[in-house]
Amino acid sequence: MTRSRAVFGHLDRRRFLGGLTATATALSLSGLTACGVSESEDESPKSGGGSAGGDGGTRTVRTDNGAVRVxxxxxxxxxxxxxxxxMLLDLGLVPVGVPDGAANAQILPREQYDQLKGVATIGASGSPNSQAVAALKPDLIIDQFYKEKSAPLKTIAPVAYYDWHTSGSLWHQQIAKLATAVGREDRLKDKKAAxxxxxxxxxxAYAKQIATTTWAPLSGGPGGKFFLGSPLAxxxxDVGLKLGAGLGPQEAGFVPKSYEEMDVLxxxxxxxxxxxxxxxxxxTTQQLLDNKLWKNVPAVKAGRAFPSKHFLMANYTFAVGAVDEIEGMLKKL
Incomplete structure (x- = not known):
C-alpha cells in the first residue's frame, strides 16, 4: 500500500480520534484529522511481534510498554x-467491554453497529472504570491512546498498549499489531487480501479516469472553516488517485481553511x-454545502462533489467500503 506523509499536530489527531466516541455532531464540531495518513518506512508492525510462550496457552508480545504475556x-x-x-471486529472478535458511545449508528456500518450495540460499557474513552473492567473478567486489555490510564489495569488482565496517538503509524499497521496481540493474524491476512x-x-477498470483526474477529501468545520484531508486519503x-488542493504527494493531512480560501479547490x-x-x-458540513462560495467551485458546478460515509479509517471493512464508494464516483466521470 502507498505511503504518504501528513503534517498535523497531536491535538489535531486527538480531535478526530476522540470524535468517534461522541455523537456524530460532536465529531463534526471537533474537526477531522489525517489519522493513519502518515509515512512509515516499514509496513510491518514495529512493536507487535509475538513469540510462542513456554507455559502452554500464553505468548509474549512486544508492545510499546515492553514485553507482555498474553x-x-x-x-x-x-x-x-x-x-x-x-479493529477487533475486523479480526472476528467482538470485545466484551467497550467505551461509552461505541455503538453509534450514525458513524458505523450497520453490521458493526449491530455487533457493538449490546456490548457492556466500561466508562468514557480514556477513563475506564476499573470495577466495570474487572467485572467482565477479561483475559486481555487493548489500548492505543491512554498509556497512563491503562497501565493500572494490568492488575486485572494483561494490557497490550500500542501508541497510535503520537506514533504516526498507518491504520493498517495498527490493526496488524492488534492481530498479533489477540492471535488472529490469519483473519487479518484474509481481510487484507480482500x-x-x-x-x-x-x-x-478505471485506469483512464484515475490517471486524468485530481481529487481532494474535505469536510465542514466550525466558525466558517472547512478541513482538507482525512483518513480516507x-x-x-491506494486506489491511485492524485490529490490536489495543495495536498501533494507527501502532504495529505488535516488542513484548516476559511471559506474565503475555497479557491484552493x-x-x-x-x-x-x-x-x-x-x-x-x-x-458543519451542511453549512459548507450551502455556502455560495462552495457552489461556485468548478468541481461542484460540474456535479463532481460526492458524499462518502467512509471518511474515517479504522479497519479493512471501512477501507473496502471506501473503495466501493470511490468506484461509484469513477463510474460517473
Missing part, C-alpha cells in the same frame, strides 16, 4: 477506545465530502 488466543478482550473495538483485490479491480492513494476535478451513515452531512 493468551495464546485472546477471547475476552476489553478496549479503551472505539478504534480498538472496530482489500487488495478490490484495489486491483478498480485500478484496472490513505485509501484514495479549483485544481480539483473531483471532491469527496463526509456524511454520516444515514447519508446526511453533519451540521
Amino acid at each position: 493468551p495464546a488466543k485472546a477471547e475476552r478482550v476489553v478496549v479503551l477506545e472505539n478504534y480498538d473495538a472496530l 482489500y487488495e483485490k478490490r484495489l486491483s479491480e478498480v485500478r484496472t 490513505t485509501v484514495m492513494r 479549483k485544481d480539483c476535478d473531483v471532491l469527496i465530502y463526509s456524511v454520516q451513515y444515514d447519508g446526511k452531512p453533519t451540521p
Whole structure:
C-alpha cells in the first residue's frame, strides 16, 4: 500500500480520534484529522511481534510498554477506545467491554453497529472504570491512546498498549499489531487480501479516469472553516488517485481553511465530502454545502462533489467500503 506523509499536530489527531466516541455532531464540531495518513518506512508492525510462550496457552508480545504475556488466543478482550473495538471486529472478535458511545449508528456500518450495540460499557474513552473492567473478567486489555490510564489495569488482565496517538503509524499497521496481540493474524491476512483485490479491480477498470483526474477529501468545520484531508486519503492513494488542493504527494493531512480560501479547490476535478451513515452531512458540513462560495467551485458546478460515509479509517471493512464508494464516483466521470 502507498505511503504518504501528513503534517498535523497531536491535538489535531486527538480531535478526530476522540470524535468517534461522541455523537456524530460532536465529531463534526471537533474537526477531522489525517489519522493513519502518515509515512512509515516499514509496513510491518514495529512493536507487535509475538513469540510462542513456554507455559502452554500464553505468548509474549512486544508492545510499546515492553514485553507482555498474553493468551495464546485472546477471547475476552476489553478496549479503551472505539478504534480498538472496530479493529477487533475486523479480526472476528467482538470485545466484551467497550467505551461509552461505541455503538453509534450514525458513524458505523450497520453490521458493526449491530455487533457493538449490546456490548457492556466500561466508562468514557480514556477513563475506564476499573470495577466495570474487572467485572467482565477479561483475559486481555487493548489500548492505543491512554498509556497512563491503562497501565493500572494490568492488575486485572494483561494490557497490550500500542501508541497510535503520537506514533504516526498507518491504520493498517495498527490493526496488524492488534492481530498479533489477540492471535488472529490469519483473519487479518484474509481481510487484507480482500482489500487488495478490490484495489486491483478498480485500478484496472478505471485506469483512464484515475490517471486524468485530481481529487481532494474535505469536510465542514466550525466558525466558517472547512478541513482538507482525512483518513480516507490513505485509501484514495491506494486506489491511485492524485490529490490536489495543495495536498501533494507527501502532504495529505488535516488542513484548516476559511471559506474565503475555497479557491484552493479549483485544481480539483473531483471532491469527496463526509456524511454520516444515514447519508446526511453533519451540521458543519451542511453549512459548507450551502455556502455560495462552495457552489461556485468548478468541481461542484460540474456535479463532481460526492458524499462518502467512509471518511474515517479504522479497519479493512471501512477501507473496502471506501473503495466501493470511490468506484461509484469513477463510474460517473
